[in-house]
Amino acid sequence: MGNTSSMLTQYDIEEVQQHCNNAFSQQEIVSLYERFCQLDRNGGGFVSGEEFLSVPEFAVNPLSQRLLRMLDGLNFKEFVAFLSAFSPRATVQQKIEFIFKVYDSDGNGKVTFNDMLDVLHDLTGQFISEQQSEQVLTKVLEEAGYNKESLLVMSDFVKILGSSGLKMEVEVPVD
Amino acid sequence: MNSSEGKLKSSSSELDLDRPNIEDYLPSGSSIQEPHGKLRLRDLLDISPALTEAAGAIVDDSFTRCFKSNPPELWNWNVYLFPLWCCGVVFRYLILFPMRALVLTIGWIIFLSCFIPVHFLLKGNDNLRKKMERALVELICSFFVASWTGVVKYHGPRPSMRPKQVFVANHTSMIDFIILEQMTAFAVIMQKHPGWVGLLQSTILESVGCIWFNRSEAKDREIVTRKLREHSQGADNNPLLIFPEGTCVNNQYSVMFKKGAFELGCTVCPIAIKYNKIFVDAFWNSRKQSFTMHLLQLMTSWAVVCDVWYLEPQNLRPGETPIEFAERIRDIISVRAGLKKVPWDGYLKYSRPSPKHRERKQQSFAESVLRGLELEEK
Numbered sequence: 038m039g040n041t042s043s044m045l046t047q048y049d050i051e052e053v054q055q056h057c058n059n060a061f062s063q064q065e066i067v068s069l070y071e072r073f074c075q076l077d078r079n080g081g082g083f084v085s086g087e088e089f090l091s092v093p094e095f096a097v098n099p100l101s102q103r104l105l106r107m108l109d110g111l112n113f114k115e116f117v118a119f120l121s122a123f124s125p126r127a128t129v130q131q132k133i134e135f136i137f138k139v140y141d142s143d144g145n146g147k148v149t150f151n152d153m154l155d156v157l158h159d160l161t162g163q164f165i166s167e168q169q170s171e172q173v174l175t176k177v178l179e180e181a182g183y184n185k186e187s188l189l190v191m192s193d194f195v196k197i198l199g200s201s202g203l204k205m206e207v208e209v210p211v212d
Numbered sequence: 213m214n215s216s217e218g219k220l221k222s223s224s225s226e227l228d229l230d231r232p233n234i235e236d237y238l239p240s241g242s243s244i245q246e247p248h249g250k251l252r253l254r255d256l257l258d259i260s261p262a263l264t265e266a267a268g269a270i271v272d273d274s275f276t277r278c279f280k281s282n283p284p285e286l287w288n289w290n291v292y293l294f295p296l297w298c299c300g301v302v303f304r305y306l307i308l309f310p311m312r313a314l315v316l317t318i319g320w321i322i323f324l325s326c327f328i329p330v331h332f333l334l335k336g337n338d339n340l341r342k343k344m345e346r347a348l349v350e351l352i353c354s355f356f357v358a359s360w361t362g363v364v365k366y367h368g369p370r371p372s373m374r375p376k377q378v379f380v381a382n383h384t385s386m387i388d389f390i391i392l393e394q395m396t397a398f399a400v401i402m403q404k405h406p407g408w409v410g411l412l413q414s415t416i417l418e419s420v421g422c423i424w425f426n427r428s429e430a431k432d433r434e435i436v437t438r439k440l441r442e443h444s445q446g447a448d449n450n451p452l453l454i455f456p457e458g459t460c461v462n463n464q465y466s467v468m469f470k471k472g473a474f475e476l477g478c479t480v481c482p483i484a485i486k487y488n489k490i491f492v493d494a495f496w497n498s499r500k501q502s503f504t505m506h507l508l509q510l511m512t513s514w515a516v517v518c519d520v521w522y523l524e525p526q527n528l529r530p531g532e533t534p535i536e537f538a539e540r541i542r543d544i545i546s547v548r549a550g551l552k553k554v555p556w557d558g559y560l561k562y563s564r565p566s567p568k569h570r571e572r573k574q575q576s577f578a579e580s581v582l583r584g585l586e587l588e589e590k
Binding site for chain 2: 069072075076078089090092093094095096097098099100101104108120123132135136139140153156157160161162163164165169170172173174176177178180181183194197198200203204205206207208209210
């Protein structure tokens, strides 16, 4: 099965656990590994975009393309680290960091007006015009004390999203 | 205001027309946060519901679960049981398998030596010929079942030969057809396969009346529907057996039924098939093994144990759409066979889901955003 052995050793599990900052228990990591191998049908050691898109529930998600950019070519360790933001043990800070990364597609630590527009467009598709989405975004930005030229950084996101309860959790099935 | 109401042109592809509301089945809560009242920046930036759903799908999803092979629990794990298991393996491969292969070969010889003469010599006497061919097909299927030591328990009244009725069953492997065919010579609708299976399909199965389809052809659907209708109206055609799931599922779940079988204006007789995994998992995972390998696996196991229930025939109720009818029958079969229902179309094994689902979510979110905008403008 490529360069991943079909059995995880205790060392492997601990290494993965460390890499994701103990976001998942050892049992959960074993389950995730089973899932990873199930998705990685050609056994290349990573799950390709096509293999992710073969999960219909994922393919119909409006943010699937954006997430694919982050998921493509990840090996198992990185895959678990990616999912760590969704663990119930992850902090709100980690969850907001994840959301920030989804917005910051060029990874320069700054979210621009266009980045936010792009995500809004993913979520609304063809049902809202360019003009309307710019209008809405400008309006809410101004109300929050920013403007069209603002470059939002991580701390801005924490300020905006941190106050109310952010629910972003996924349960890993453990048999 | 931009009144893009999202009136999507309904495409004629299978995937768009067949489904009731998937949202009824998917995890509750809209995938996109719908802001209420005044729209704030946080409402637009908070994409956590959509992300949670995506991550949930990555970690576990109901569609992949339908096609996962779940072999029976290994029991040979300790030092006493392992030698016993080894003896079993030797017995199965070196004694049972040759015996079964022999039985099957004898069966084929008997079958062919009767079928070929009957087929050619009785060309004029169609009635008698059909009767005999039917009996012979039932015979060869019995031989097949014997070659895996099939222990099949049939419950319920045997299907009768009446016009205007079709039989539907859940689908786990092509052997479903053989198991049902040994009792009653059904006419069947199948995907045309390559290789020796295809040869069998075009020669012997023709005699019981079979309809071919090709999954990859879009136009095919209309042609097939027409053929189905014609067949079911014919009085002396064999009763038609349809597997509305359209693909093999692992006998623990059931995927959405295609509505084709339910809009023919006939009585639908449900058949539920449940395999007991005690000796072998009868699910044919076509992604993992060819049919030949699958048959060999069955022939080298102890037995194939299954239950077949012939359930009460159902008719379309007044005011019921074919899709609702299909769902009702799927319910009946799933309850009887202990299957969990999932809202996915089996053909998603081979293709992507239609963008309609995503668009529905996008539409409702866009509407609430625009509503927020309107509130501002007032």
